[in-house]
Amino acid sequence: MNGTLHDRIRTDFETRILSGELAPGDRLPTEQALMAHYGCARMTVHKALSPLAAAGLIERRRKAGTFVARPRAHSMVLDIPDLAAEVAARGQAYAYRLLGRTLRAADASQSAMLELDGVHTADGRPLAAEHRLVAAAVAPGIETADFARQSPGAWLLAHVPWSEAETRITAAAATAAEATTLGLAKGAPLLCVARRTWRAGRLVTLVRQAFVADAYELVARFGPRG
Amino acid sequence: MNGTLHDRIRTDFETRILSGELAPGDRLPTEQALMAHYGCARMTVHKALSPLAAAGLIERRRKAGTFVARPRAHSMVLDIPDLAAEVAARGQAYAYRLLGRTLRAADASQSAMLELDGVHTADGRPLAAEHRLVAAAVAPGIETADFARQSPGAWLLAHVPWSEAETRITAAAATAAEATTLGLAKGAPLLCVARRTWRAGRLVTLVRQAFVADAYELVARFGPRG
């Protein structure tokens, strides 16, 4: 077990729940009973069980007690991947090549947006086409940034803290333009990742990345410790 | 603000960090200083800041103090989606149709596995082809389960608690067999989701789902509160 007592208590119940020894709906001992069992203060028991409640493994109701939660439909959570690091991790040389850069002036409907087109490459071969819009007001300095050294995504990650993101993942057939950019036949399958990112409620960037299907995959892991 | 004091303290710093007022590397006040500022006990300050450290928004070092964390490469986390609920949520009728069921006896290299082939439909139209292997020993009862009422995935979610999962997301062109099952032309783009799920270190199920590209998308959200 881990060093601290609350870690041990938490791990005990985690193990008993995930092993099936404690089934959904089963009642856990009260905090009073656990104080006696582990010989500790109530705060320590509480500190052990709170993360399990936050993780949805148990449900706690005053007066009624603590129960093993019924499995729920998990909502999906996906973080922003770092393409350069992933390509480097598999021993390839990563590069971003800027293909187009347009500043759209502000108008009545929206504020000034920088439009960036480019391609991510691994060992010189196209990996993904990227089309991005960045809200200029939220990303001061982006108009003069040098994207030969750093992709727009990496620049934003380093300069603009984001607070919320939504990612949509789809598959699509390559259009003629995409096929040309990526060196594929028209209609070839692409893995498309579209992401919107906000900072304090204001849209920071919209990006659409189209990955060559057999050159890229998204891998995600989930465990009880998050 | 939320009701409790530790929620208020946590939200205060969350807001100041995400708004950029506190930049990466900035030092937060010590717990002593925060006790004085908020007029509360040290445990309350600690309870407020601990989740921010767990979420990676701040870093805490003894003697040195507490600092706003530098943006890090996020590892991807993806939960298991509930297809039936998602299809129902967009007002369509969900169904799973079993196409094949084979019990592979145990041999020297692996334990007994149940092999299940089927198709998920929305309003009668194919949504995804599914090929699944289930470790029979870890899922007692699955050999006699009725998959006309519940898909294998839903059955497993309800009967076998899982502790770890790995998901790989790719795009691919439909093979001839997939095209037939899904009513598509050969070569049509598919969104492929391959997932392995473990329970207490033992493999529970391997599943590969091939979604019709224009009928399905994965949507994932990320926010500071997880």
Next chain:
DNA sequence: CAGTGGTCTAGACCACTGA
């Protein structure tokens, strides 16, 4: 070696909610 965070105690009062 002194400052800081990590853990834990032994209480207290309260909010909620099921019997």
Next chain:
DNA sequence: CAGTGGTCTAGACCACTGA
């Protein structure tokens, strides 16, 4: 209305680590 969990206090001792 009594049992349970949620929050909070005012301390204590300790582990770590940078000056």
